[in-house]
Amino acid sequence: MRYAVLVTGPAGAGKSTFSTAFMTHIRASKRTANLVNLDPAASPESFEYEPVIDIKDLVSLEDVMTDLEYGPNGGLVYCFEYLMENMDWLEEELGGFEDDYLIIDCPGQIELYTHHPFLPTLVHNLQRLGIRVCATYLIESQFMEDKYKFFSGVLSAMSAMVNLEIPWINIMSKMDLVLPQAESGDARNGARKRRDIARYLDPDPLLMATRRGEEANGSNPRFHALNQAIVQLIEDHPLVSFLPLNLQDTDSIENVVSHIDYTMQYGEDEEPKEPHDLDEGDFQDME
Numbered sequence: 001m002r003y004a005v006l007v008t009g010p011a012g013a014g015k016s017t018f019s020t021a022f023m024t025h026i027r028a029s030k031r032t033a034n035l036v037n038l039d040p041a042a043s044p045e046s047f048e049y050e051p052v053i054d055i056k057d058l059v060s061l062e063d064v065m066t067d068l069e070y071g072p073n074g075g076l077v078y079c080f081e082y083l084m085e086n087m088d089w090l091e092e093e094l095g096g097f098e099d100d101y102l103i104i105d106c107p108g109q110i111e112l113y114t115h116h117p118f119l120p121t122l123v124h125n126l127q128r129l130g131i132r133v134c135a136t137y138l139i140e141s142q143f144m145e146d147k148y149k150f151f152s153g154v155l156s157a158m159s160a161m162v163n164l165e166i167p168w169i170n171i172m173s174k175m176d177l178v179l180p181q182a183e184s185g186d187a188r189n190g191a192r193k194r195r196d197i198a199r200y201l202d203p204d205p206l207l208m209a210t211r212r213g214e215e216a217n218g219s220n221p222r223f224h225a226l227n228q229a230i231v232q233l234i235e236d237h238p239l240v241s242f243l244p245l246n247l248q249d250t251d252s253i254e255n256v257v258s259h260i261d262y263t264m265q266y267g268e269d270e271e272p273k274e275p276h277d278l279d280e281g282d283f284q285d286m287e
């Protein structure tokens, strides 16, 4: 069985950094993982592990912008459409990998997750090849600092989940930036901040509720009805909750990887090892 984890989310959410930490963690636990880059604009410096498959070997944003004179956004859309037309290239590239995890670092264009057919086509093709696919969707903890920005993140996560219909894990990345605040100050303050964080990790739609006529974040009170409708939508479809990810804390990475393993039903089809297949390293792992 092959497994593919799509690492998705808006630009700058920490996808490449998480992909690297994920690779390191999987390899440290003596499993195999390979990185796949699907961002045609990614610079080589963004990867600590060299991707085994790189969309830039098929099409690069730079070439498209130079040769076709497209701007950066149109160029990116062109690259994804080009890949969609050349899925046999990806299929061929994937053919050589019988390893257990493919970590697919996706681009940060939000339209890819909400309405562009690129990701559904990709998922369909991976599944056709017998690869079990799950998605992680990262939004960064700074979204918690502005509840309206946070809810736009919740809605984009929800939209992406509905668009892709595959096992899904939402991750609140860069928790190292907010956790120290929760730990600082007196005990009562700390407890209140931790409670606030919990409301964001399991989104409480009431965070956004306003009373009729009340100004919300400087916005026009006429938005009250719209806010109420969004609150209702999130309440009626409680699809989104977030796993906190603090890359400074090994337990936090371990927790996220365990959720991914569980969601993917990793190892469910593994045959038990015969005693003669076990080597010394396996016994050391059990100590």
Ligand SMILES: Nc1nc2c(ncn2[C@@H]2O[C@H](COP(=O)(O)OP(=O)(O)OP(=O)(O)O)[C@@H](O)[C@H]2O)c(=O)[nH]1
Binding pocket: 009, 010, 011, 012, 013, 014, 015, 016, 017, 018, 039, 046, 107, 108, 173, 174, 175, 176, 177, 246, 247
């Ligand atoms: N403090 C902190 N910074 C982080 C963390 N993860 C990523 N960053 C920083 O956030 C910025 C963006 O990180 P990337 O991993 O490149 O984000 P990305 O989602 O791959 O970005 P795009 O590919 O442009 O969409 C970089 O400056 C990282 O150093 C984290 O866990 N904590």
